[in-house]
Amino acid sequence: MTDLRSLLAAHTETRREEWLYTPLFFRLRQEDDRRRLQDLCRCQNDLVMLNPFRGQVEELIKTRHPDRQFSREELQAAVDEYLGDAPEEKGVWVYYPWRKTLVHLLDEEEFVFVRTNRNRNKITQQEQEVLARKAIGVIGLSVGQSLALTLAMERVCGEIRLADFDTLELSNLNRIRAGVHHLGMPKVIVTAREIAEIDPFLKVVCFADGVNEENLDRFLVEGGRLDILVDECDSLNMKILCRLKARELGIPVVMDTSDRGLLDVERFDLEPDRPILHGLVDGLDYDTLKGLSNQEKIPYVLRIVGGDAISARLRMSLLEVGKTVCTWPQLASSVTLGAAVGTDVCRRIALGQFRASGRFYVDLEQLIADGNCLVV
Known part of the structure; x- marks a missing residue:
């Protein structure tokens, strides 16, 4: 994989950055991705980091159990169990270079399941x-x-x-x-x-x-x-x-x-x-x-x-x-x-x-x- 510093440098050449449209993914349970993200944080001084992850996990749990009415305490306990001791390693961190913004999201299968849940059952x-x-x-x-x-x-x-x-x-x-x-x-x-x-x-x-x-x-x-x-x-x-x-x-x-x-x-x-x-x-x-x-x-x-x-x-x-x-x-x-x-x-x-x-x-x-x- 291309070195992150070289990749970012290429994107910030004259007018190159404005043509970029592909986000970068970091899964912190993988050591290489952890190193790349640390590298990004060091070289991108104006990085914006957004972490709406807990709310997504709440949605995931509720959509997996549509027949259950969770109390607030039950839902928070289920979220805590999902997150475990290293919540930053759950899901995936997605970096949008054109916005210089890093967002913590559910990984693909869970993300798609939750994002399309309101399609059911107009689309099964x-x-x-x-x-x-x-x-x-x-x-x-x-x-x-x-x-x-x-x-x-x-x-x-x-x-x-x-x-x-x-x-x-x-x-x-x-x-x-x-x-x-x-x-x-x-x-x-x-x-x-x-x-x-x-x-x-x-x-x-x-x-x-x-x-x-x-x-x-x-x-x-x-x-x-x-x-x-x-x-x-x-x-x-x-x-x-x-x-x-x-x-x-x-x-x-x-x-x-x-x-x-x-x-x-x-x-x-x-x-x-x-x-x-x-x-x-x-x-x-x-x-x-x-x-x-x-x-x-x-x-x-x-x-x-x-x-x-x-x-x-x-x-x-x-x-x-x-x-x-x-x-x-x-x-x-x-x-x-x-x-x-x-x-x-x-x-x-x-x-x-x-x-x-x-x-x-x-x-x-x-x-x-x-x-x-x-x-x-």
């Missing part, structure tokens, strides 16, 4: 174990950021691959959950860090140059073939290319469009001859879609999403791209809805509970604003 324990073996890739981290975070919170997979070449801009903050202190940082790093802070045991792989013709195969298969591909990229030629590759590999594709709750599902794992994007791009020359401006993309976007099917406000905005607006609009509420619907469908695909392909709408304006809802 057995289903959670199946999901932990799944890998999902997300291309494009505007809409995709919200979806990736929701996948992580629900723990719909054990590995998330993220791809986006872009950096965070101020105009992104109308829909991307981030802060002004993240401006100028790669979107993949912003997203990966937040996932690591939710669950440091989730495997996150970043493609900070996005996906392209050279690395798409690696994104889809390196370290094991993806179980699901989520496409949220703006590049039209990559939308086609990633589907061609996904179809070749038998990987289902899910895409949220953030308008009228539109979700596209293409089950290339079940339908190896299924037309790309439901046949809506048949006859399009892949090469002609490279490097188009936002304004030049509009006819192709309308062909894909359906000019008559989009909302009236999106239709009006598309006509103004390059005139009064820079690009097409996306609202946080629509992105959040897409994350919810996309995560639900990804989970059910991964569990074999959803086998359909097609185009699906969860149109809130139609369901609620027009009064088409159940009034109690």
Whole structure:
């Protein structure tokens, strides 16, 4: 293993630290990890140490015995028994270099058990174990950021691959959950860090140059073939290319469009001859879609999403791209809805509970604003 001092030194070179997104783990019952942590404490003068461990142990004990009502004294006695004479050796200490913060957590199995306990039984324990073996890739981290975070919170997979070449801009903050202190940082790093802070045991792989013709195969298969591909990229030629590759590999594709709750599902794992994007791009020359401006993309976007099917406000905005607006609009509420619907469908695909392909709408304006809802 790389010497800790060398590792930290590498991370603090000019601008290197801001790209870091992987936490470090220290299990103090192992002598080498104890030495490494001591080394960290000596060389990191402004280290912040957080120890919320006892509260996690309380939760662990209660979730293991949901049928038992502990008195305060009984619970504290059970916690003390769990901690033993060396509580610092229980669990794992997780260091987040970008925050210079060390946190004492339950180790992976117990951490995951407690963190996902409130999923029961909308997601059963057995289903959670199946999901932990799944890998999902997300291309494009505007809409995709919200979806990736929701996948992580629900723990719909054990590995998330993220791809986006872009950096965070101020105009992104109308829909991307981030802060002004993240401006100028790669979107993949912003997203990966937040996932690591939710669950440091989730495997996150970043493609900070996005996906392209050279690395798409690696994104889809390196370290094991993806179980699901989520496409949220703006590049039209990559939308086609990633589907061609996904179809070749038998990987289902899910895409949220953030308008009228539109979700596209293409089950290339079940339908190896299924037309790309439901046949809506048949006859399009892949090469002609490279490097188009936002304004030049509009006819192709309308062909894909359906000019008559989009909302009236999106239709009006598309006509103004390059005139009064820079690009097409996306609202946080629509992105959040897409994350919810996309995560639900990804989970059910991964569990074999959803086998359909097609185009699906969860149109809130139609369901609620027009009064088409159940009034109690």
